[in-house]
Amino acid sequence: FSHLPVVHPENEEWTCFEQSASLDIKSFFGFESTVEKIAMKQYxxxxxxxxxxxxxxxxELEEEGITYVPRWSPCPPSPTKPVVPVVIPALPITPTISIEAPPESVNEIQVYKLDADYIKRYLGDLTPLQESCLIRLRRWLQETHKxxxxxxxxxxxxLRARDFNIDKAREILCQSLTWRKQHQVDYLLxxxxxxxxxxxxxxxGWHHHDKDGRPLYIxxxxxxxxxxxxxxLGEESLLRHVLSINEEGLRRCEENTKVFGRPISCWTCLVDLEGLNMRHLWRPGVKALLRIIEVVEANYPETLGRLLILRAPRVFPVLWTLVxxxxxxxxxKKFLIYAGNDYQGPGGLVDYIDKEIIPDFLGGECMCEVPEGGLVPKSLYRTAEELENDEIRLWTETIYQSASIFKGAPxxxxxxxxxxxxxxxxxFxxxxxxxxxxxxHSKRAPQPPRKDPLATHGITSPAGNNVQLIxxxxxxGQDYSMVESPLTCKEGESVQGSHVTRWPGFYILQWRFHSMPACATTNLPRVDDVLATLQVSSHKCKVMYYTEVLGSEDFRCDVVEDLRFGFPQKKE
Structure with a gap:
């Protein structure tokens, strides 16, 4: 592995930073390709x-007004005096934290300050900076996700998953909200x-709670x-089942918060590995496990308070290396791993779970209703075609559609x-x-979209799910007219709205590419500017949308219902 700065071959005033890595896997229990992917992810x-x-x-250089740094060159040693190494003491650096204040006045900021009792009762201890991050992110969501x-x-x-870095937390939260909406996760239970x-x-299955009041899953x-x-079942059904477990965990956390009178935002998971062997390392099964972990990590951060792994066998290090x-x-950091019967001694299971609810199969006295499992009869196996059709059905069970938008192709x-x-x-x-x-709006119907000429030759068009009607x-102003003012929507925004039609006929909802302004040039271009330029050059956007036509009376009833629950619709 190397990380070396070099002079740019075409412009000696520029410095290039290069990284390279080499990986050679001889044998790893048939998981060579998986290990390669792991290494690439780490890299x-x-x-x-x-x-x-x-x-x-x-x-830092820009803030100090430095736009040019001369090339470093070593000083030649003096021929008459020996070179004596000089140790320069490190300068003390005092870290500074800048908090971006909202544009409102001080009085308005105080209105949005969270109540101390509310924080203690439902959120836990928060520093003033953490409280400020929560308020700012919530208000940003209120402005963009209507x-x-x-x-x-x-x-x-x-926020906790990204150490209260608002930009990073906002990015993963918006991605998760879009994912939840697309797959209707809010209605999964x-x-x-x-x-x-x-x-x-x-x-x-769920089994009581640990000593901290957290729901316990075994x-x-x-x-x-x-x-x-x-x-x-297939990979998708297993994933859907695991997601339902996580949604149930969130619900149980809310219930335990009310029962114990203190904030409980995560649960404890106890994993018993007795019986784990090489048959559990079946590659399609490991692939399904890795995908489930990836989805859960992305959409349920900071929901696992503690993971107790008991009776880990010799094959466990192989599985741990993959996962x-x-x-x-x-x-x-929340994982506690016990080999053999180590969990029964001091510092073991009794430190985290009350003795009277330790399951009987772990030496306790409590009867646990978690199924004992066993081999699934081969008569229940399904063909690859049946599993594929079932997976397609699961992922298409959504009222939302997706579309690609290209420059010049709305x-x-x-x-x-x-x-x-x-x-x-x-x-959308x-x-x-x-x-x-x-x-x-148009009085006459647009012609159906023309069939992609590329498709007749067996070539898939890059436009994919892009439809043009006008x-x-x-x-x-002659063949069709605009009935609403254009609405510019930024990446990550969630937009809801409505339009009361004045005339019968044909209405066309259009999403078109919005050209971004050229990046401002500076003597020291930032990597973000380069990435933004690359994004513009791709000329591709993507939206996920749902539309519905309602009668005026039905619409008014829906608005009243939304206001009753505190989720008013945005009117355009």
Whole structure:
């Protein structure tokens, strides 16, 4: 591995920073490709940290007014005097923390200060800086996500996962909110019904709580037939089941907060590895496990308070080597691993769980209702085609659609209105890039979108799910008219709105590419500017949307219901 600065080959006034790595895997139990991916992920993380360090010092130079640094050259030693090494003591550096104040006055800021009793009762100890970060992120969500706003406890988890760095927390939180909306995770507990094979052979379940009042989940992984479950259910059904477990955990945390009178925002997981062997390292099963970990880490940060791993066998280090790189460093610090019967002594299970609720299969007296598992009968196995169709069904069970927008190729949606005074409602997220949202009206129906000529030759168009309806020969103001002012929407924003139709006919909802202004040039270009330029050059945006047409009376009822629950619709 190397990380060397070199002079740019075409401009000697520039410095290039290069990193390189070499990896040679001879044999790793058939998981050579997986280990390569793990190494690449670690390497990519290292590159990202290096970029942040370089940007930090570039900003320091800019703030000091330094726009040019001469090339360093070593001083030749004096021929008459011996070279004596000089030790320069390190200068004391006092770290400074700048808090971006909201634009409101001091009195308005005080209004948004959280109540001390509320913090103590529901959120836990927060420093003034942490409280400020929570308020600022919540208010940003209220300004950009006009619909339902997550609870403070949920926002706080993402802030803690990024050490209260608002920009980083906002990025992963917005991605998670979009993911939750796309797959309707908020309704998962009401809509997901676990197949019977999970009830019989999935060896996990909730079991009372630990000494801190956290909900306790027990997983007897060593008794689970991972291969049988994957072959009988598929990867997507297992993922959906694990997500329902996490949603249930969040609900139990809220209940325990009320019961114990103190904030409980995470749960404890006890994993019993008795019976774990090489058959659990079946590659499709490990692949499914890694994907589940990745999804959970991205969308449920700081929900695991403690992980107790008991009776770890000799094969456990192999599984740990495969899994640990996909687990956040802060999460790994919460792992406590016991080999053999070490969990029964001092510093073991009794330090975290009351003796009377220790399960009977761990030497306790409490009867545990977690299934014992066993091998899934091969008669329940499904063919690859059946599993693929089921996975497609699971991921398409969403009311939201996605579309790509390119420069010069907007995405358009046609809505036919029969009765005037109907209400067109929309709800969309800008997943990538910036877009401009328009609504047009036409008395005549646009022609159906022409079939992609590339598709007739077996070539897939890069536009994918991009639909254009307005013919290029149409004239604005003659063939169609604009009925709403254009709305510019930034990346990461969630937009809800409605339009009351005045005439029957055909309405076209349009999302088009918004060209970003050219980046300001400086003597010391920042990496963010370079990345922004690359993003503009890609000429691609992406939105996820849902629309519905309501009668005026139905719409008013919906608005009243939304206001009752504190989630008013944005009116356009």
């Amino acid at each position: 990519a993380s290292s590159i990202k940290k290096g970029k942040e360090i370089i940007e930090y010092y570039l900003r 619909g339902k706003i997550p609870k403070d406890e949920h926002i706080l988890r993402f 009401d809509t997901w019904s676990s197949p019977q094979v999970l009830h019989d052979y999935y060896t996990g 997983l007897r992984l060593g008794h689970m037939d991972t291969k049988g479950l994957v072959r009988a 640990s790189p996909f687990i956040d460093e802060n999460t790994r 995405h358009e949606l046609l809505i036919e209105i029969i009765d005037a005074s109907s209400v067109i409602t929309w709800d 997220d800008v997943c990538k890039g910036d877009v401009i949202f328009n609504i047009y 013919d290029k020969s149409w004239l604005l």
